[in-house]
Amino acid sequence: MIIQSRKIWMNGSFQAGQLKIINGGIQKILPYNQEKADKDYGSLLVCPGFIDIHTHGWNKCDAGHPTSAAMQKWKMHMPHEGVTSFVATTATQSIEENEKAFSKLGGIIENQGNGAEIIGINVEGNYISHNAHGAQDLYTIVKPNAEQLLHYNALSKHHILTVTCAPECEGAIDFIKRATAAGIRVSMGHSAATYEESELAIKAGVTGTTHTGNGMTPFHHRRPGIFGAALCDGSVYAEVIGDGIHVAFPTAQIIGTMKGKDRLILVTDSSPVKDDPKYAEMNKEGAFRLPDGTLFGSALYVNQGVYNLYKKAHLPLETAINAATINPAKFLGVDNRKGSIEEGKDADITVCTNTFDLKEVYCMGKAQLHGNN
Numbered sequence: 001m002i003i004q005s006r007k008i009w010m011n012g013s014f015q016a017g018q019l020k021i022i023n024g025g026i027q028k029i030l031p032y033n034q035e036k037a038d039k040d041y042g043s044l045l046v047c048p049g050f051i052d053i054h055t056h057g058w059n060k061c062d063a064g065h066p067t068s069a070a071m072q073k074w075k076m077h078m079p080h081e082g083v084t085s086f087v088a089t090t091a092t093q094s095i096e097e098n099e100k101a102f103s104k105l106g107g108i109i110e111n112q113g114n115g116a117e118i119i120g121i122n123v124e125g126n127y128i129s130h131n132a133h134g135a136q137d138l139y140t141i142v143k144p145n146a147e148q149l150l151h152y153n154a155l156s157k158h159h160i161l162t163v164t165c166a167p168e169c170e171g172a173i174d175f176i177k178r179a180t181a182a183g184i185r186v187s188m189g190h191s192a193a194t195y196e197e198s199e200l201a202i203k204a205g206v207t208g209t210t211h212t213g214n215g216m217t218p219f220h221h222r223r224p225g226i227f228g229a230a231l232c233d234g235s236v237y238a239e240v241i242g243d244g245i246h247v248a249f250p251t252a253q254i255i256g257t258m259k260g261k262d263r264l265i266l267v268t269d270s271s272p273v274k275d276d277p278k279y280a281e282m283n284k285e286g287a288f289r290l291p292d293g294t295l296f297g298s299a300l301y302v303n304q305g306v307y308n309l310y311k312k313a314h315l316p317l318e319t320a321i322n323a324a325t326i327n328p329a330k331f332l333g334v335d336n337r338k339g340s341i342e343e344g345k346d347a348d349i350t351v352c353t354n355t356f357d358l359k360e361v362y363c364m365g366k367a368q369l370h371g372n373n
């Protein structure tokens with residue numbers, strides 16, 4: 001199959017071209033109109049498929065309590081946000097719940113089926129601080145425990161890609177070193193760490209920050225803390241929830257400006273109640289809150305998030321697009337096959353308007369919104 005457009009996102013800009021897709025991959029990139037195209041998208045934007053590395057679920061599908069049917073439903077939904085791959089994210093829960101979830105997720109990941117690809121697992125619980133737990137369950141938080149994480153990883157058939165850890169907790173530095181040595185990326189978050197503690201964690205191997213600005217001590221000009229370290233350190237990737245509620249758009253602009261085009265990662269942190277009609281009441285402003293006002297996840301769609309970063313947080317287009325494509329791919333170490341439109345990579349492609357309204361999404365070359373391609 002050949003698709004073409006005058007605006008394909010390649011090497012940091014939109015260029016005219018054709019993509020020859022064979023066996024789920026981008027086999028060749030040709031000049032516009034070189035061969036007869038099966039689909040001509042004119043001047044619509046053809047972007048690399050979006051990647052969400054921090055999402056807990058959608059409409060009753062819950063990464064923490066997965067069933068094959070629910071996960072399949074979720075995989076089929078994700079292209080409706082422009083997403084072609086994502087990382088199923090668990091929150092703080094009991095050991096029994098974790099063991100069940102990781103075993104189940106491992107099996108599902110090895111038998112993908114249709115829809116967006118689940119690239120792996122993100123463990124957001126349980127190694128976080130009681131002082132910055134947000135909406136996470138206080139009672140099942142444990143000290144960073146590498147032994148336990150590696151046990152979970154084995155249960156998941158080694159599909160845990162990333163874990164959150166609060167650097168100030170006892171044993172955190174050893175945990176970071178051991179997780180990193182096992183090939184699991186450590187993101188710091190749900191934390192009240194000082195700037196210095198955060199820097200030590202980065203030295204020990206931390207490469208990301210979990211929903212930067214949320215679940216962490218706010219920035220203070222004399223005590224920059226973990227938020228300050230996330231902004232200042234040029235090596236770490238910073239997640240940002242791009243809904244304008246979890247962090248105000250000017251704050252997203254500050255985070256995006258500091259991290260630049262290569263280190264910002266857009267996430268939804270979307271809750272399993274997103275799009276569940278039963279919870280519509282709790283979502284009056286575009287995000288979910290507990291009765292005490294604590295935010296517990298967004299209702300954001302990733303394509304809206306890219307638009308928000310560009311138009312509402314006033315970040316450069318390249319920063320906004322990279323935040324949902326090549327940056328998460330690099331953070332996860334899957335940029336050899338995902339995150340950009342290049343020959344030899346998976347044909348994960350999101351076609352949209354200038355305002356990022358979706359027109360078609362291809363997962364491994366298969367059209368998801370209008371089918372039969």
Ligand SMILES: [Zn+2]
Nearest residue numbers: 054056124269
């Ligand atoms: Zn989360």
